[in-house]
Amino acid sequence: MNAVASRNGQPEAIVQVRGLRSQFGSQVVHENLDLDVYRGEILGVVGGSGSGKSVLLRTILGLRRPDAGSVRLFGQDLHALPPAARIAVERRFGVLFQDGALFSSLTVSENVRVPLMEHTSLSLHDALRVAALKIALADLPPETRHKYPSELSGGMRKRAALARALALDPEIVFLDEPTSGLDPIAAASFDALIRALRDALGLTVFMITHDLDSLHAICDRVAVLAHKRVIVADTLDKVERFDDPWIREYFGGPRGRAAEAIHAMT
Numbered sequence: 001m002n003a004v005a006s007r008n009g010q011p012e013a014i015v016q017v018r019g020l021r022s023q024f025g026s027q028v029v030h031e032n033l034d035l036d037v038y039r040g041e042i043l044g045v046v047g048g049s050g051s052g053k054s055v056l057l058r059t060i061l062g063l064r065r066p067d068a069g070s071v072r073l074f075g076q077d078l079h080a081l082p083p084a085a086r087i088a089v090e091r092r093f094g095v096l097f098q099d100g101a102l103f104s105s106l107t108v109s110e111n112v113r114v115p116l117m118e119h120t121s122l123s124l125h126d127a128l129r130v131a132a133l134k135i136a137l138a139d140l141p142p143e144t145r146h147k148y149p150s151e152l153s154g155g156m157r158k159r160a161a162l163a164r165a166l167a168l169d170p171e172i173v174f175l176d177e178p179t180s181g182l183d184p185i186a187a188a189s190f191d192a193l194i195r196a197l198r199d200a201l202g203l204t205v206f207m208i209t210h211d212l213d214s215l216h217a218i219c220d221r222v223a224v225l226a227h228k229r230v231i232v233a234d235t236l237d238k239v240e241r242f243d244d245p246w247i248r249e250y251f252g253g254p255r256g257r258a259a260e261a262i263h264a265m266t
Contacts, residue, residue, distance in 0.1 A: 032229055155186035
C-alpha cells in the first residue's frame with residue numbers, strides 16, 4: 001500500500017469515520033459504519049445499489065450531518081467549525097462528481113477558474129495561468145480551455161472536471177464513479193492518469209466505483225459497503241477472499257473473473 005506513514009510509523013488517516021448512522025425517516029442507510037482513508041493511498045469504495053456510497057461521500061464532505069457517530073476530515077469535524085475554519089478545511093479537498101457537474105455556460109478554463117476566483121486573491125492573469133496548468137495536468141490539449149462542456153467528449157468532460165477538482169492543490173480528491181460511461185480505452189487512460197497524479201503530487205484518492213478494472217489497476221485498498229456498514233477494507237486480494245455473499249457474486253462473477261485474468265497478465 002502507498003499510504004504515507006506518520007511520525008509513529010502508522011499510516012495517517014485523513015478521513016476518520018466512526019460509528020456512522022445515516023437515516024432518512026425510518027430508512028437506515030448506515031449503521032455503526034467505520035472507515036479510515038490513509039494519506040497517499042487510492043481507496044476504491046464499492047457496494048450494491050442502495051448501499052449508501054453517495055450518502056457516505058456527501059457525509060464525509062460535510063454536505064450531510066451524521067445522524068449518529070462522527071466524521072473527521074484532517075482531524076476536524078466540519079460541522080463544529082466556524083465558517084472561516086470550515087472553508088480552510090474545504091480548500092484542502094477537491095471533488096469530481098459523477099456527471100462532472102461542469103457549468104454548461106462556462107468554458108473549461110472558466111470552470112477551472114471558479115474555485116480560484118472564489119477562494120484565492122489571484123489576479124485574472126495568474127488565475128488563467130493556473131487554470132492552464134491544471135488543464136494540462138488533466139492531460140487535456142491546450143485548445144480545450146476555450147471549449148464549452150457540450151463541445152467535449154465524455155472522457156474530456158471527466159478530465160475537465162478533474163482539472164477543476166485540482167484547482168486549489170488539494171491533498172485529497174473525491175471521485176464519484178469517474179469512469180462511468182467511458183469506453184474501456186478511455187477508462188483505462190483515466191485510471192492511469194489518476195495513478196500518475198497520485199504518484200507525482202502525493203494525492204490521496206477516495207474513489208467510488210463499479211469498475212472492476214479500476215479496482216485491479218490502481219486501488220491500494222478496497223472498502224466494501226454492505227449490510228449498512230463497511231464489512232471489509234483491505235487490499236484487493238484479501239477483499240476477494242472475504243466470506244460474504246455479495247463479495248463472492250461481485251468478484252467471482254464472469255466480469256470479476258475476466259478483470260482479474262486481464263490484470264494478472266499485465
